[in-house]
Amino acid sequence: MERRTVISLIAIGAIAVTVLLAGCVEKKNTLNLGYQPSTHQLAAMVAAEKGWWEEDLAKFGIDEVELFLFPSGPPEMTAMLAGDLDVAYVGTAPPISALYEGLDAKIIAGVQTQGSAIVIRPELVEDYERDGVLSLKGKTIATYPPGSIQHTILSKWLSDNGIDPETDVDIKAMTPSDAASAIGAKSVDVVFVPSPHPAIIEDEGTGTIVKWSGEIWPNHACCCLVASGTLIREHPEIVTQIIQTHINATEYINEHPDEAAEIFAKWQGADASTIKHSMEITDAQWIHDPHLEVESSLGYAEVIYGINRERYEAKGIEPLREADIFDSSFYDELVG
Amino acid sequence: MRPPAAIREKVLWLAPLITAIVLWEFLAGYVVKNPALLPRFSEVVFSFYLLRKNIPSDILTSFLHFSIGLALAFSIALPLGIGMGWFRNVFKAVDPIIEILRPIPPLAWIPLAIVWFHLTHYAAGFIIFLGAFFPILIGSYTGFRDVPRVLVETGKVLGCIGDKKLIRYVALPYALPSVATGTRVGMGVGWMSLVAAEMFGVSKSGLGFRLFNEFYYWKQMDYVIAYMLILGLLALILDRLFRHFVEDKLFRWKKGIVK
Numbered sequence: 001m002e003r004r005t006v007i008s009l010i011a012i013g014a015i016a017v018t019v020l021l022a023g024c025v026e027k028k029n030t031l032n033l034g035y036q037p038s039t040h041q042l043a044a045m046v047a048a049e050k051g052w053w054e055e056d057l058a059k060f061g062i063d064e065v066e067l068f069l070f071p072s073g074p075p076e077m078t079a080m081l082a083g084d085l086d087v088a089y090v091g092t093a094p095p096i097s098a099l100y101e102g103l104d105a106k107i108i109a110g111v112q113t114q115g116s117a118i119v120i121r122p123e124l125v126e127d128y129e130r131d132g133v134l135s136l137k138g139k140t141i142a143t144y145p146p147g148s149i150q151h152t153i154l155s156k157w158l159s160d161n162g163i164d165p166e167t168d169v170d171i172k173a174m175t176p177s178d179a180a181s182a183i184g185a186k187s188v189d190v191v192f193v194p195s196p197h198p199a200i201i202e203d204e205g206t207g208t209i210v211k212w213s214g215e216i217w218p219n220h221a222c223c224c225l226v227a228s229g230t231l232i233r234e235h236p237e238i239v240t241q242i243i244q245t246h247i248n249a250t251e252y253i254n255e256h257p258d259e260a261a262e263i264f265a266k267w268q269g270a271d272a273s274t275i276k277h278s279m280e281i282t283d284a285q286w287i288h289d290p291h292l293e294v295e296s297s298l299g300y301a302e303v304i305y306g307i308n309r310e311r312y313e314a315k316g317i318e319p320l321r322e323a324d325i326f327d328s329s330f331y332d333e334l335v336g
Numbered sequence: 337m338r339p340p341a342a343i344r345e346k347v348l349w350l351a352p353l354i355t356a357i358v359l360w361e362f363l364a365g366y367v368v369k370n371p372a373l374l375p376r377f378s379e380v381v382f383s384f385y386l387l388r389k390n391i392p393s394d395i396l397t398s399f400l401h402f403s404i405g406l407a408l409a410f411s412i413a414l415p416l417g418i419g420m421g422w423f424r425n426v427f428k429a430v431d432p433i434i435e436i437l438r439p440i441p442p443l444a445w446i447p448l449a450i451v452w453f454h455l456t457h458y459a460a461g462f463i464i465f466l467g468a469f470f471p472i473l474i475g476s477y478t479g480f481r482d483v484p485r486v487l488v489e490t491g492k493v494l495g496c497i498g499d500k501k502l503i504r505y506v507a508l509p510y511a512l513p514s515v516a517t518g519t520r521v522g523m524g525v526g527w528m529s530l531v532a533a534e535m536f537g538v539s540k541s542g543l544g545f546r547l548f549n550e551f552y553y554w555k556q557m558d559y560v561i562a563y564m565l566i567l568g569l570l571a572l573i574l575d576r577l578f579r580h581f582v583e584d585k586l587f588r589w590k591k592g593i594v595k
Contacts, residue, residue, distance in 0.1 A: 074553045081372050081555060094553075101555040102372045140455070142537070145553045172455055172537040173549050181447060187454035308554060314386055 030064040034076045034088035037268045039195045040112045040223045041089040042260050043249035049263045056245045060238050071175050088226045092297045093149045095226050097304050100317055104229035106327035109243050110293045111223035114214035115284025116150050117198035119207040120190045128210050133161045137168050139189040142182050145173035150192050152303050157216045183207050199278030214283040221293035240330050247288045254286055290328045375558035383562045397542040405464025405526050413469050417476020442466040442529040446536050455538050463533035468526030475518015479511025516582050527571045
């Protein structure tokens with residue numbers, strides 16, 4: 001082999017090794033946090049904007065808290081399964097379905113309850129006011145995929161009112177931003193999405209909010225704070241601090257909703273007045289107590305088991321109980 | 337006793353395949369040990385059984401989307417390719433637009449697919465069309481552009497006068513192998529766009545829909561891999577059929593030019 005070839009091969013090898021090592025070294029001393037672009041998960045953004053994550057975690061040797069944005073819960077939980085996230089703000093349903101498939105993580109705090117809305121095309125409002133939920137028969141509805149909180153609540157609401165969610169309506173699985181464009185293009189009649197999207201659709205004039213999820217299932221759990229099993233076992237002191245910072249951020253949101261709305265608008269490039277409007281009209285409650293989310297989360301766990309029964313039974317997977325999903329010990333110790 | 341050379345050559349593909357499967361089973365079972373990251377091969381085979389009810393309808397829906405996209409791509413790309421390959425001015429006029437649109441990934445068109453075609457099978461077909469169109473177009477116009485001058489002149493001497501006749505009797509037969517290659521590549525890229533085409537809720541079945549909107553959501557990685565294997569196997573079958581009917585039957589005359 002020519003000398004020059006040998007040298008370039010060695011150089012390429014050296015670069016590859018450096019890149020690989022850099023990837024390994026970089027992980028140390030950083031905490032990876034996942035979240036989604038919803039006002040439900042404002043606490044993550046408020047604490048980051050204020051610099052609280054780094055400030056509070058510095059004493060544990062963490063010098064960087066990196067935030068990763070996900071379009072929805074499923075990819076976020078895939079990242080957690082792969083070991084890329086230490087903590088995640090996420091709806092309670094995606095971690096539950098991932099727990100059934102072997103995710104090593106627990107819900108350590110509550111984040112928020114309620115806060116999704118049924119939005120329908122303006123020309124259908126009259127029918128809805130006359131016939132209520134029955135006017136949705138035969139309509140196309142966009143929401144998150146099966147097993148999500150929104151899909152579960154929607155299916156329950158429809159079947160409670162004698163509408164078969166499988167055959168009487170056409171439910172399309174979409175992310176909230178896709179659903180917003182779909183109702184704008186009139187390809188769907190109804191959307192059921194979390195804040196701030198109902199307000200965004202209303203401000204665009206393509207839909208009208210007719211019902212909040214809290215009216216359908218009072219105080220249902222929505223988002224929660226999940227920590228990886230590794231973090232819980234190896235760094236319990238960090239977990240406790242994360243919950244404390246989360247509590248501080250949540251209280252800050254409840255005391256300064258306008259400022260929180262501005263932080264959201266800045267982070268997600270949204271219009272601040274639309275977000276303020278969304279914060280005023282939403283029925284979402286920003287909370288931190290995990291116990292407030294236990295009951296409905298167990299309800300979701302049951303629904304998810306029902307949907308995948310054939311698979312879970314074939315693989316010998318048992319229905320999840322509270323202790324499989326929640327670890328409230330850190331929160332209880334902190335709050336007393 | 338060693339098996340005869342002819343048989344050895346026929347089963348040549350078997351050894352690497354078996355090695356890969358054994359390696360996969362071993363890696364998943366003894367090294368990774370987490371079915372959420374890498375399910376074992378045997379688990380994936382078992383999931384074909386668990387999924388037996390869904391597989392046929394998903395394949396049919398996906399074929400519907402694929403046919404819409406491919407038929408559309410072929411019927412637009414071929415005439416345009418003839419125009420671009422035969423008439424210099426058409427090429428000059430259209431080429432910049434084509435080269436701007438060509439590198440845009442089909443995935444980036446999803447928002448427009450939703451607002452233009454709504455949540456119908458045509459929206460999925462449109463995404464596949466975008467994947468298949470450009471390879472077919474390029475295959476067609478290079479075929480027509482590269483017709484040797486001597487063939488054109490000979491055609492004229494033998495009475496082929498006018499573009500219409502020259503295209504029909506000289507250029508088209510010459511360009512067909514190139515069109516076929518373009519179509520084969522286009523079919524491949526179109527098939528690759530299938531998951532993207534079905535991931536935004538155009539239908540309630542389909543290989544891509546099930547993979548992306550159900551299995552992925554539920555973290556059922558054995559199901560995901562099972563459907564990936566179906567996608568791969570169907571593409572292989574499509575390609576073999578195409579080669580059998582088009583390249584081996586239609587282009588029989590070409591055999592012997594190289595080998």
